[in-house]
Amino acid sequence: MLSVFFGGGVEGDENPEQALKREIKEELDFVVEGAKSFGQYESDRAIKNVFTFEVPDDFEEKITVLEGEYGKWFNKNQALGEPKLIESDKLVLEKFFESLNK
Numbered sequence: 001m002l003s004v005f006f007g008g009g010v011e012g013d014e015n016p017e018q019a020l021k022r023e024i025k026e027e028l029d030f031v032v033e034g035a036k037s038f039g040q041y042e043s044d045r046a047i048k049n050v051f052t053f054e055v056p057d058d059f060e061e062k063i064t065v066l067e068g069e070y071g072k073w074f075n076k077n078q079a080l081g082e083p084k085l086i087e088s089d090k091l092v093l094e095k096f097f098e099s100l101n102k
Contacts, residue, residue: 007048016049028063038096043088050092 008023010016017035024032038050056062074082076097080090 009046017051020049020051027065027067029066030063041088041092045088048088048092052096
């Protein structure tokens with residue numbers, strides 16, 4: 001299982017799903033279809049609306065990383081050990097990986 005973690009904030013009167021679509025378009029030049037809400041998580045820094053979506057097999061060929069330091073695929077151990085991810089994001093990823101085992 002591989003995961004990728006991108007994000008950003010709601011602007012103006014956007015709802016969380018509209019913000020997701022805008023952010024992914026801005027960051028990866030990719031149009032999200034079929035995103036599902038994974039939940040809302042509150043940390044000391046923000047309220048995070050988390051979505052998941054299954055990407056096509058040729059996803060890496062369809063994207064261009066336009067923002068951020070890097071784009072990287074993670075398995076569970078790599079994601080939870082990634083020093084560039086903040087702890088509150090790692091908690092969300094733990095819940096995500098747990099949900100895959102149900």
